[in-house]
Amino acid sequence: MSKIVVANELEVIERLTTEISKCAKRAIVESGVFRVGLSGGSVLNFLSKAIPRIQTDLSKWKFFFCDERYVDETDPESTYGAYKIKLVPQTELQLHQFEPINVNLPLAECAADYEKKIRAEFGASIGSIPEFDLLLLGMGPDGHTCSLFPEHALLDEKTLLIAPIADSPKLPPQRVTMTLPLINNAKCCMFAMCGTSKAEMVKRVFVDMENLPAGKVSPKNGELLLILDAEAGKYIQK
Template sequence: MSQGQGNLVHVVKNRAEVVKKLADLIAEVSVKKISTSGVFNIGVSGGSLVGFLKEGLPKINTDFSKWRVFFCDERVVPEDSPDSTYGQYKELATTLKLKENQFVTIKQGISAEEAAEDYGRQMARHFPEVEWPEFDMLLLGMGPDGHTCSLFPGHKLLEEKTKWVAPITDSPKPPPSRVTMTFPVINNALYCVFAACGKEKADMVKRILVDKEDLPATRVLPSGTLVWILDEEAGKHKL
């Protein structure tokens, strides 16, 4: 169990049901937050999550004009690079009629260190006068090595305790230069959500959820609610 309100693991039949379950949860939380605070602050990741959201989000009912979209991590590359996470979301942004100014993106043409500092300043404008920002929802990915965001096993950034956003220039997964949210920010979120499909994810899911191995994704223990949404193949050790 997490240290927060709960650790919810949903194992559903197939990928289509993972997409629907994830989209329904996002709809529920976004509608609630927009009704209470007028904005929905969400952090997104790349990888397979992009495909899930492209399929699921166009089918939900929420006021997308009230969304503010951050990136849990981002590669320090041009926005038109295939490695750019923001670039991967541009098609979805068009579909959902999200405006460019609803995305909080990294500054172009500067180093990872400068980009991380700038992203932290941008974030602080939306979360003023707080020790740590409180995101409504962070949609996280899980790599085959158990990394999440750009927080990799054994890396010194796992112990970062002061920065909201940190640079990494020695990522074991290319490209090497990135910026990433840190664990104090991740674990201050109201919802942290993982969604995964496929038998190739099953062993890592077991290592995290059953064995509690000390991997970056295992350290996601938000003060709010931790949600895992898995298909039967990925969640076979949790059935």
């Protein structure tokens, strides 16, 4: 795990821009496509400033969602809907580069369908695990990441790569989420966080190593990168 602490949010975005650019260039050289998993919330706010600054062929990027609320894209809770409004108009990205969930299916079928789409994108057979180039992750005040919550049964999921969750403790209750086997097969997982409100949980998860969901992110053959401003990273040993 690499912990990078910079002065402020502007520098977090600058470093995020640099690190995403490195991942993109490497992936495009190796395979001709850059496959990314997106999260909502503050991650979108950072990316809406970072991605327009990246010098790369954006047409070779393909986006999936690390988790998504089981709502229509017009709903304010929709992560895909938020990216459609806040990120796409600032860039040359096209909507066909984003793979949303199909909320017209029942929840469990929706999750299974999304896993099938991810497997098809990577040409991955049943039993093998796709390898995302980059997952951009967030962390909640309870230490959750994606829609993997403390003490939830999905933390122990070994078979499903995309799982339905009908009892999320955070609204809305119905979601689909990547599980740890898929997350931890990524080439790179990044957390970017700012603000003093993140500091205590950053310490608990990444310094004290408490048994919390975000702390279970540990790519087995890849890199884990934390990019923090001085407030969020104030307990990180320099």
